[in-house]
Amino acid sequence: MRIDLERVRKLAEKVSDVKPILNAFDERFFPEKGVEKELVTSYFLFLTAIDHRTRVDNIYHKEIDGELFFGSDLLFRLAKLKYNEDPEFYTAKSMERLSFKEFKEVFMPEGVTLRDPDLRVTLLRDLGSKLIRLYDGRTINLIEMAEERIKGTPMKPGLLELLKSFIAYTDPAEKKSYLLMKFLERRGLFSPKDPENQQVPVDNHLIRIAIRTGLLRLEKSWYPLLRNERRSTLEEDVALRLMTRAAFKQVAEEAKITPFVLDDFLWSHGRTICMRDGPLCEECSIRTACLGGGSWFSWAKEPFNENWYY
Ligand code: SF4
Structure with missing residues (x-):
């Protein structure tokens, strides 16, 4: 498995002007402004x-x-x-x-x-x-x-380390932890001094987009998993998500946007365009950055692993 640097560059060009989508003050879902x-x-x-x-x-x-x-x-x-x-x-x-x-x-x-x-x-x-x-x-x-730090040391842990005390936040790829930080940041409740440690919270949609666009290049031995012929092991799942995270970190850096803003775009794109069944490649805004213009891996589905991490 490797990150395709040419795809990093092409995707970065496509997403460099994306804007935040998640409104953490949307009162249909979240507490209103001014709450304690x-x-x-x-x-x-x-x-x-x-x-x-x-x-x-x-x-x-x-x-x-x-x-x-x-x-x-x-x-x-x-x-x-x-x-x-x-x-x-x-x-x-x-x-x-x-x-x-x-x-x-x-x-x-x-x-x-x-x-x-x-x-x-x-x-x-x-x-x-x-x-x-x-x-x-x-x-x-x-x-x-956490003293406004994402990561810390064993003596002075950051929010990422502190959250690991709770079973819900023990994911090795830390999806829920980064999602929580994104919510808190948007609400003005957490302003980390170490933004370089920000990462995308990797879920199904992000894995799928990383694979289909060719941002992550997988050996053929992975293909049965991409056809969902078997479930992935936890090791395969974590390896895939950590590499997806690293790949999108590079895209965000190249595009000069934060991983959280990139995540807004990817999550929405995965839910509405690059869907698990029947991706809408004709309508896709990143199609020209996608391997083969969307024709190579649009068949691929993200592997499935039974866990409560994402
Ligand atoms: S072109 Fe198709 S496969 Fe590629 S990202 Fe867009 S919807 Fe997904």
Whole structure:
């Protein structure tokens, strides 16, 4: 597996003028402006902890107030509806004692099935109980301990290292940790002094785009995985995601944009254009940077691995 430097350059040209898309103040999904810091940081910490694959048989969607939400958007939309009723739901004390019934009432309303709900409850309880034991139950204490650093040292850990105490944030490729930092940064709650350590939070969409564009060049021995003929091992999954992360870091540097802004574009592109089934190559804004103009690897699907990391 290697990073194709020619693709880095071509993709960078295509994305150099992309702008941030994620609006972390969108009141359909997130707490409104002016809310107390502790409540907002807790909301993002808990929600990001359970923001991994949501669909069962490719379905996790619901229409709310005439608008159709799916996947991660639905998870946050339902979370926000609960927040509107009871913001204290997203506190360490409440999460430590979270019951399956309470979780189901919020995230699995009638007719909606969510993947691995038991696991999500476990991740939330673990977060709640460790926040109480390690940080006096306050998320803001955790953020302050990082002293505006992404990475630190064993003596003075940054946010990346501190988050690893929680099961939800133990991913070796740190997808949820970087996603959380992106939310907090957009809300003005985390302004790292070491922006050079910023990375894209790698999920399915980013892996797929890295493979299809040829940014990541894989040996033929990987092809059965790209045809989903078998599941990937955790080692293969992590290797692929770390290389995807490194490749997009190079693209962001070359394009002179931040990895978080690049992630906004890639995530949206993966959901709406370079979709898993039936990519819309004719409508693709990065088509001329894609290997063979989209004709070489558009058949490839990201390998599947069973985990709660992304
Ligand atoms: S050209 Fe097709 S395969 Fe390539 S990035 Fe665009 S949608 Fe995906």
